[in-house]
Amino acid sequence: MRTIFPFSIRDLEELNGSIDETLSVEERDLSNYKIPYLPGAYSLGIGLTSRCNLNCPFCYYREQGHNAVSTLSISQLREILTGLGQLRLITFSLEGEALLYPWLQDALSLASGHAEILQITTNGQLLDDGMAELLTSTPKLRSLILSIDSADPDTYAAMRRGGKLSTLEKNIRGFQKRNSHIFLELYAVITDRNIHTLHTLPAFAASLGIKLISFGKLREHGWSREHHIYSASDREITDEMLKVIDEAQKEHVQVKLAPYFADKTVVEELRERTDPAYGLFIPPDRNFCDMPWSFTSILSDGRLFPCCGDFSPAEIEECSFDGIFNHPYLLLLRKLIKHRAVPEGCLECRNCSESRV
Numbered sequence: 001m002r003t004i005f006p007f008s009i010r011d012l013e014e015l016n017g018s019i020d021e022t023l024s025v026e027e028r029d030l031s032n033y034k035i036p037y038l039p040g041a042y043s044l045g046i047g048l049t050s051r052c053n054l055n056c057p058f059c060y061y062r063e064q065g066h067n068a069v070s071t072l073s074i075s076q077l078r079e080i081l082t083g084l085g086q087l088r089l090i091t092f093s094l095e096g097e098a099l100l101y102p103w104l105q106d107a108l109s110l111a112s113g114h115a116e117i118l119q120i121t122t123n124g125q126l127l128d129d130g131m132a133e134l135l136t137s138t139p140k141l142r143s144l145i146l147s148i149d150s151a152d153p154d155t156y157a158a159m160r161r162g163g164k165l166s167t168l169e170k171n172i173r174g175f176q177k178r179n180s181h182i183f184l185e186l187y188a189v190i191t192d193r194n195i196h197t198l199h200t201l202p203a204f205a206a207s208l209g210i211k212l213i214s215f216g217k218l219r220e221h222g223w224s225r226e227h228h229i230y231s232a233s234d235r236e237i238t239d240e241m242l243k244v245i246d247e248a249q250k251e252h253v254q255v256k257l258a259p260y261f262a263d264k265t266v267v268e269e270l271r272e273r274t275d276p277a278y279g280l281f282i283p284p285d286r287n288f289c290d291m292p293w294s295f296t297s298i299l300s301d302g303r304l305f306p307c308c309g310d311f312s313p314a315e316i317e318e319c320s321f322d323g324i325f326n327h328p329y330l331l332l333l334r335k336l337i338k339h340r341a342v343p344e345g346c347l348e349c350r351n352c353s354e355s356r357v
Helices: 009-020 060-064 074-084 104-112 129-136 153-159 165-178 195-207 222-226 234-251 264-272 328-338
Strands: 043-046 087-092 115-122 141-147 183-190 212-217 254-257 295-298
Touching: 009 328, 043 074, 074 087, 074 104, 087 104, 104 115, 104 129, 129 141, 129 165, 141 165, 153 165, 165 183, 183 195, 195 212, 195 234, 212 234, 234 254, 234 264
Parallel strands: 043 087, 043 295, 087 115, 115 141, 141 183, 183 212, 212 254
Antiparallel strands: none
């Protein structure tokens, strides 16, 4: 179960020490796990602000204890991106609501000069006409991920406190009238609260011209349990997802399972019971996770956050490629993963095959 960022550099160093005696001198040396700067080869997640317009009772970042609001300044963003050179993808996600960022237009302009593709994750409540105009006028913004946990208004309101499904629907319709190049995707977190309403999402998506829905599974933490929101059982997930896939086929909507989705047995049953002709997107079972070689992220307080797992953030000493993508955190992660010493914080992710045996 998810808890408050329990895995830090210190934890990785302890795990590192436990395997060093089995490695050669060369394999022990962290400098051997550095990656070179290659223009357009890497991706970066950025939390622009921890502010949010909703108060979701299952939010991971509430569990983290972000009581003080943090916002990445434009000067910080410029320093980070200048030091990193050219990236493949920059995604404005993590923590709060990206559309609340007061300098969003400047951030998009800066990021456009440093990435081939831009992406934003949002709850869509602020996606009004003015915001739609700003986003659709950004050529490199190619993907908008809309967080939605139910197409049932009451369930949506309970999961996305402070938001209205009708507002989201209105905003998407208005956005689609202007949109010509941005791919829209719905993303739902599966919990015991919304599990029995998920099969209504494909029809909702199709009515708005959206062709992809992604599903992730809640990893319980103190904040969600305090609000009596828990993981759904594997049996419930399997049964409901089969309904979702059936409805999605009828509506010509694709279903994608996120890396944090469900147990391997659930995924295998979905694969076996789904029409092979239907394009169900399932994360591959890998021999090891390659994320630390290609991706990292930075929170709105300027600290490095290695991935979307349970790792504590770390201070960045230098805003350069080596200072960020070859940060000691990532070097340790690469070393441990390469030598099959999988950190505990990775064990719930489908990118980690060790957790799915």
